[in-house]
Amino acid sequence: xxxxxxxxxxxxxxxxxxxxxxxxxxxxxxxxxxxxxxxxxxxxxxxxxxxxxxxxxxxxxxxxxxxxxxxxxxxxxxxxxxxxxxxxxxxxxxxxxxxxxxxxxxxxxxxxxxxxxxxxxxxxxxxxxxxxxxxxxxxxxxxxxxxxxxxxxxxxxxxxxxxxxxxxxxxxxxxxxxxxxxxxxxxxxxxxxxxxxxxxxxxxxxxxxxxxxxxxxxxxxxxxxxxxxxxxxxxxxxxxxxxxxxxxxxxxxxxxxxxxxxxxxxxxxxxxxxxxxxxxxxxxxxxxxxxxxxxxxxxxxxxxxxxxxxxxxx
Numbered sequence: 675x676x677x678x679x680x681x682x683x684x685x686x687x688x689x690x691x692x693x694x695x696x697x698x699x700x701x702x703x704x705x706x707x708x709x710x711x712x713x714x715x716x717x718x719x720x721x722x723x724x725x726x727x728x729x730x731x732x733x734x735x736x737x738x739x740x741x742x743x744x745x746x747x748x749x750x751x752x753x754x755x756x757x758x759x760x761x762x763x764x765x766x767x768x769x770x771x772x773x774x775x776x777x778x779x780x781x782x783x784x785x786x787x788x789x790x791x792x793x794x795x796x797x798x799x800x801x802x803x804x805x806x807x808x809x810x811x812x813x814x815x816x817x818x819x820x821x822x823x824x825x826x827x828x829x830x831x832x833x834x835x836x837x838x839x840x841x842x843x844x845x846x847x848x849x850x851x852x853x854x855x856x857x858x859x860x861x862x863x864x865x866x867x868x869x870x871x872x873x874x875x876x877x878x879x880x881x882x883x884x885x886x887x888x889x890x891x892x893x894x895x896x897x898x899x900x901x902x903x904x905x906x907x908x909x910x911x912x913x914x915x916x917x918x919x920x921x922x923x924x925x926x927x928x929x930x931x932x933x934x935x936x937x938x939x940x941x942x943x944x945x946x947x948x949x950x951x952x953x954x955x956x957x958x959x960x961x962x963x964x965x966x967x968x969x970x971x972x973x974x975x976x977x978x979x980x981x982x983x984x985x986x987x988x
Contacts, residue, residue, distance in 0.1 A: 711788045713781060713821040718788065726820065732803025735810065736859030738817070739763045742954050743798040744826070745786050750798065751954075751987045753779065755916040760800070763855045769804050769817040785823050795826035797955060803858065826955075835962035835971065836951060838890060840940065841866040841878035845888045845911035853908035867891040877951075879940075879964055882910045886937045893951035893959070894918040897943050898931070898975050904942065907935045917952035920986040921979075928982060940964070947972040950979065958983050 710721045731737035741760050744751045757775045764771065773781075786796055798821065805816040843866045866878035870891070877890045889895055889912040896905045896918075903925055908914055925933050943949050949961040949969050958980050960971045 708791065710792060710823045711785065712823065713785060715818055715820075718784075721822065724820065726818075729807060730803055730818070731806050731812065732801065732818075732858050734808070736857060736861075737767070737806075737812070738769070738801065738803030738858040739767065739856050740802065740858060741798075741800045741856060743782075743800070744954055745782070745796040745798060747794050748783070748786050750782050750786075752916050752920055753782070755919055759854045759856065759914075759916060760802075762851075763857075764802065764817070766851055766855055767804070768815050769802060770815045771802060771817045771819055773819075781821060785821060789823040792823065792825040797824045797826060798822070799824075801858070835960045836876045836890075837963040838877050838879045838961055839870050839873055839875040839965055841869055841880050841891075843869070843878070843880060844883045845880050847883070848911050850908055853912065853914045856913060863891040881940065882937075884937075885939055886910050887940055887943065888912050890951055893953035893956070895943075895949070895951055895961075896921070896979075897946035897949040898972070898979070899942075899946045901930065902932045902934055903979075904934050904936070904938060904946075907937060910937065915952060915954070917954060917957070917983075921952055921983055924982050924986045930978070943969065946970065948975045948979070950976065952983070957987075 711718055712721050712724050713719075714724045714726070739760075741756050743753070743756050750756070757778060760778075761775070782798060785798070789796060800819060800821050802817055802819045804812060804814060805818060806812040806814040843862055846862070862880070866880055870876065870878035877892060879890055879895070880888045882888055887895060887906050888910045889906065894905065894912065894915045894917065896903055898904070905918065905922070906912055922933065922935075925931055943961075943964060944967055947970055949964075949971075951959050951961060953959075958976075960976055961969060962971060963969060
């Protein structure tokens with residue numbers, strides 16, 4: 675009896691496809707062709723081929739940081755701000771990746787080109803961590819890194835309104851220098867976001883221990899009252915997001931709105947004409963509710979803010 679060529683299984687060599695028949699072959703090839711290409715310490719691999727040691731300080735202690743970026747039509751949005759925050763964060767942690775800003779630019783561009791099959795919008799995540807083994811103390815400044823690319827999910831709708839719940843978790847007091855540190859230890863945000871989801875909300879509003887408005891688990895918060903744009907100060911323990919910084923710069927360059935950064939109680943949001951959030955992935959989104967409190971959304975103000983914001987990322 676003759677041997678069907680599709681019955682032969684190639685599982686003895688790394689990276690070889692297991693072939694059971696024509697349909698299985700097609701599924702496997704489709705998976706490979708649609709799989710993102712990632713970069714691990716300078717080596718390009720398919721995502722499923724990338725291997726990181728289990729015993730690494732990023733996983734064990736959160737000894738590292740990350741950046742989440744968005745590219746559209748081949749360009750990383752607000753790349754200069756992301757690189758500035760990355761550099762400050764690595765310097766603060768004492769991690770030296772020995773990669774210049776220009777080299778990062780080149781790597782991002784190469785990755786976007788390699789992942790063109792994913793579409794025109796990519797979510798880039800750069801994860802960095804310190805080399806070394808067990809124990810909190812470390813004398814090593816050497817770092818490792820991993821750069822991944824994924825398509826923008828179709829279900830994300832930046833025009834939709836958000837429903838937030840006031841989280842039972844609080845933002846910790848931290849040094850001002852840490853406001854630009856997007857630490858790998860994001861447990862607080864994981865717990866807050868999970869709490870909100872379990873209670874039927876889109877996200878959580880995190881306040882300081884003193885009750886001052888801070889941020890959501892994934893975005894910075896702004897609100898407008900009588901032509902003044904308010905946002906929490908970094909002294910509340912928030913992360914200074916790149917979109918936050920870009921919007922504040924743009925607002926300083928116009929004359930219609932005045933700007934106030936400070937310490938504010940949650941009642942300030944209830945009295946506002948518009949409350950909205952800014953984030954890398956979703957841009958500007960109006961906030962419709964905080965718990966049972968329904969907020970006003972002035973559509974004219976929302977369009978004005980979106981137009982100002984759009985100029986910052988164009």
